[in-house]
Amino acid sequence: MGGLGPRGLALSAVFTVLVFAATLIAIETPITGGYFNLGESMVYTAAILGGPMVGMIAGGLGSSLADVYLGYQQYAPGTLVIKAVEGFIVGSLYRVLARYARISWFTPVLALVVGVGILVAGMVIYGGVYGGETILNLWGKTFSFKIPGIMWTILAVVVALVIIYAGRESGYTAAMVVGMLLGGLEMVAGYFLYEAIILGYGISAAAEIPVNIGQMLVGSVIAVFVVSSVVKAYGGAVEGAGWRE
Numbered sequence: 001m002g003g004l005g006p007r008g009l010a011l012s013a014v015f016t017v018l019v020f021a022a023t024l025i026a027i028e029t030p031i032t033g034g035y036f037n038l039g040e041s042m043v044y045t046a047a048i049l050g051g052p053m054v055g056m057i058a059g060g061l062g063s064s065l066a067d068v069y070l071g072y073q074q075y076a077p078g079t080l081v082i083k084a085v086e087g088f089i090v091g092s093l094y095r096v097l098a099r100y101a102r103i104s105w106f107t108p109v110l111a112l113v114v115g116v117g118i119l120v121a122g123m124v125i126y127g128g129v130y131g132g133e134t135i136l137n138l139w140g141k142t143f144s145f146k147i148p149g150i151m152w153t154i155l156a157v158v159v160a161l162v163i164i165y166a167g168r169e170s171g172y173t174a175a176m177v178v179g180m181l182l183g184g185l186e187m188v189a190g191y192f193l194y195e196a197i198i199l200g201y202g203i204s205a206a207a208e209i210p211v212n213i214g215q216m217l218v219g220s221v222i223a224v225f226v227v228s229s230v231v232k233a234y235g236g237a238v239e240g241a242g243w244r245e
Contacts, residue, residue: 004053012057015046019062019083026070029211034075034195036211039063040187040219043087044180045226052091060084074199082190090183094175101171107164110174114181115160122152166224172231176224184216 004012023039043063047055064080067073100106159181167174191212195205 008050008054011046011050011054015042015050015054015058016062016065018042019046019058020066020069023063023066024070029208033072034191034208034211035070035072036215037066038215038219038222039066039083040086040184040215041222041226043083044090044176044183044219044223047087047091047183048094048176048179048223048227049230050091051095052088055087055091056084057087059087075194078191078194078198082187082194085190086183086187089186090179093179093182097175097178098172101175103171106171107167107174110167110171110178111160111163114163114178115156118159119152119156122155123149173224173228176227177220180216180220180223184213184220187216188212 019039019042022042023037026035026037028035039062043055043059046058050058060080060083063083064076067076067079097110163174163177166177188209192205192209195201195208196203199205
């Protein structure tokens with residue numbers, strides 16, 4: 001288990017159970033045979049409070065065991081990897097960003113960097129700059145689409161404002177939000193590719209994208225509340241980067 005130590009192993013076990021339990025609160029998505037659940041809230045909480053390794057172990061094991069228990073065995077292998085990577089990303093990003101959380105300009109600069117990143121990436125990748133279209137090929141079928149530049153501008157501004165709002169009292173909260181958003185995007189992309197390619201759903205796997213985005217956002221809100229409550233209760237024990245060995 002690497003350098004987790006007894007405390008890390010104990011936290012991994014506790015959070016694996018919590019992720020499993022939260023994932024059982026589920027609503028099925030008929031088109032893809034997947035389901036909306038609250039598991040993300042505990043994956044993020046584990047990653048923030050326990051660190052990247054705890055987030056990886058609890059996220060992967062807890063979520064995949066829930067898939068098996070609920071009868072979604074076809075998702076379990078993908079979930080094991082996708083949620084493990086998600087937990088590791090959230091914990092790692094938070095641990096890095098939290099080092100700068102006490103700096104007065106941290107939150108606005110973080111919001112600016114993320115907002116500009118979304119705007120530039122979206123407009124370049126999806127044709128906003130050169131006026132072209134994005135082409136998606138799946139099993140011989142071609143789908144072309146273009147997202148207008150104004151939509152990327154609006155999205156960038158909204159995300160930046162969310163980060164600023166989240167960090168109005170603490171830079172740590174802003175760091176949490178960014179970590180959860182980026183980790184959540186890995187989860188959304190991971191399930192789309194798994195369903196489209198491994199499970200053979202093709203382009204219909206896109207129906208799960210809004211569900212998974214909603215799952216990420218709801219999970220983020222719950223996780224911020226839970227982590228903030230723990231920080232208020234235990235203070236410096238979790239300040240900055242979770243419990244350390």
